[in-house]
Structure formats: structure tokens, C-alpha cells
Amino acid sequence: MGDHLGLLQADYGPRNIMQGGLLWLTVRWTSDGRPVGDYQACVTMLKDSGEAVLSDCETLPPSWPTSKWDVDEIVRGDTILQAGPFIDPGAYSLTLFLVDSDSGDQVGQTLNLGSVEIEALPRTYETPDLAHRIDARWGEKIALPGFHLEESTDSLSLTVYWQALERLSASYKVFTHLVNQSTGEVAAQVDTVPREWSYPTSWWDSGEVISDTINLPVADLPPGQYRLQVGFYDPDTGERLTATTAEGQPYPENTVPLTILE
Incomplete structure (x- = not known):
């Protein structure tokens, strides 16, 4: 994905969440050389149109910047995303890419991790009979x-x-x-x-x-x-x-x- 960094594995779940629900993502990164810079991992949820409805960027990883990595490192990163309570129900794509922490520019390719289905919260708009x-x-x-x-x-x-x-x-x-x-x-x-x-x-x-x-x-x-x-x-x-x-x-x-x- 750039500067000797690569992705070994990415797991996320649940695949179906309610509006307002939480999505857990676990990734394992590796290095085939010594990275020069420090990077952020950005997770984005996209509509079919490509519009981002949810995004989170975190230093990779927060406690150990990539500029300190050695060759053949294996590092785990965990991210929690929360869907908005009024996000449109439907299918969304989940993507992952790296950003240079200094310049803010994307580094390497964008990876499509899979899809997430957002379900509507059950809502009631009628007042029941009240005692x-x-x-x-x-x-x-x-x-x-x-x-x-x-x-x-x-x-x-x-x-x-x-x-x-x-x-x-x-x-x-x-x-x-x-x-x-x-x-x-x-x-x-x-x-x-x-x-x-x-x-x-x-x-x-x-x-x-x-x-x-x-x-x-x-x-x-x-x-x-x-x-x-x-x-x-x-x-x-x-x-x-x-x-x-x-x-x-x-x-x-x-x-x-x-x-x-x-």
C-alpha cells in the first residue's frame, strides 16, 4: 500500500447493523522494509454513488508510529465505527486506505473490504392509549x-x-x-x-x-x-x-x- 507497508488481513462485523449501531474492524499490517513516514489508516463507508457517509482516520497504530517499524513487522489495529441514527438504510461499501500524516495525501491504493447493510431503527409515530x-x-x-x-x-x-x-x-x-x-x-x-x-x-x-x-x-x-x-x-x-x-x-x-x- 506504499512505503513498504502492506495489509495481511482485515476482518469486520457485524455485516448487518441498525442505524446508530457499531461496526468493529480489525486489521493486521506488515512491512517488507523500514517505512520512512508516519501514516493514518482511513476507513470509509460509501454509498453506491461513491459518496462517503462515514469516515474515520487514525494513526497507524496510535501507540507505535510506522516510522519506527522494522522489516517484517506484524501490527494489529482496531477501529470502531458508529453509523448515524438517520443514515439511509441500504448497502454500503467499506474501504480502507493510507494517508500521509504530514501532508494529508493518500498513499497507495484504496482497498474494498466488503459491504455493510444498514437496517432502519424501528420507530413509532402514534401515541398509544394512555392510562x-x-x-x-x-x-x-x-x-x-x-x-x-x-x-x-x-x-x-x-x-x-x-x-x-x-x-x-x-x-x-x-x-x-x-x-x-x-x-x-x-x-x-x-x-x-x-x-x-x-x-x-x-x-x-x-x-x-x-x-x-x-x-x-x-x-x-x-x-x-x-x-x-x-x-x-x-x-x-x-x-x-x-x-x-x-x-x-x-x-x-x-x-x-x-x-x-x-
Whole structure:
């Protein structure tokens, strides 16, 4: 592939991934001489038209530059690519080539490693029948039409139905609090990315309805009244998103109260 560098083996998988899914690539490089320069290995996912939809370039390898290689080296490199949540479903070509780290110019040929099939994420755009209606909003970003609630002696199982009002570029966290009505203290809480960290808000499509089940432990709580409430915040700043009713009335502390439990 240039400057005494060659590719012994390349393996990748899985061959079929969902939008937002991960692709692992393992390559083994060799040298038939002493390379002069340092290089980056670039992995690219291409449409049939040749347009690159995903690309990643890393120093080959990060811990041991090629200018320090000897003759007949065998070096392993690992790369993880993540498909975008809105990448078009279909077949893509996976290619590999080298780039000079100093000039940015490609060195040698481009190798076609094979194909990858991208499958669409299952998305729902209809709100189901809801046991509890709430109709809260966080600006023009997210709405909460309602929720279901199941109670047991050990836990509360809260299923909320978020609705994306637009495609969001940021990943927000959900906070769920159970507040003691007498003391005002948070007796139980869960802070998480929706669907147990598996479906960030930056993956939501405009109009999509997302079911999100949150389990709160309550086995050790003393008897009394508790307020169940939810909200969103920016994990980078800790700032809560502004929460209002559907009519625009603000909720105190940008927290949406769902129900009172005893």
C-alpha cells in the first residue's frame, strides 16, 4: 500500500447493523522494509454513488508510529465505527486506505473490504392509549402526552411516552424523582439516558413517540405521601430544560409532577 507497508488481513462485523449501531474492524499490517513516514489508516463507508457517509482516520497504530517499524513487522489495529441514527438504510461499501500524516495525501491504493447493510431503527409515530394524560412540554423539543404506572411493594415501574417535536442534536438525560410530600426531600431517583442508556434523544426523529420504562426502588421507603416527577437536563451543564404545560404555564423548578402516591 506504499512505503513498504502492506495489509495481511482485515476482518469486520457485524455485516448487518441498525442505524446508530457499531461496526468493529480489525486489521493486521506488515512491512517488507523500514517505512520512512508516519501514516493514518482511513476507513470509509460509501454509498453506491461513491459518496462517503462515514469516515474515520487514525494513526497507524496510535501507540507505535510506522516510522519506527522494522522489516517484517506484524501490527494489529482496531477501529470502531458508529453509523448515524438517520443514515439511509441500504448497502454500503467499506474501504480502507493510507494517508500521509504530514501532508494529508493518500498513499497507495484504496482497498474494498466488503459491504455493510444498514437496517432502519424501528420507530413509532402514534401515541398509544394512555392510562394517565399529562401533556407537558420542554420547549419545542420534547412533549410528554402521558404515562403508565405499575406499583409493587419493591418498586415503581413508570412507562412514559415522550414525543420528539423536532430532531434534537443534543443528548439529554431524564431525571425521575420520588419526593416525600412532608419533607420535600428526594426519597428515590433515577437519572438516565432514555431506554436505559440505549436510545439517546439525539436519535429521536421529529414526531416519533418513544416509550421509556423507568424503575424506582421503593422497598425501604417509610409510609407517607410521595410525589412522582420527571424532567430533562443537559448532562454537560446540569441545566434543566424549561418545562411547561401544553398551554405554556411553567412548572416550578422545571419539574413535571405526574401523580401523588401513598
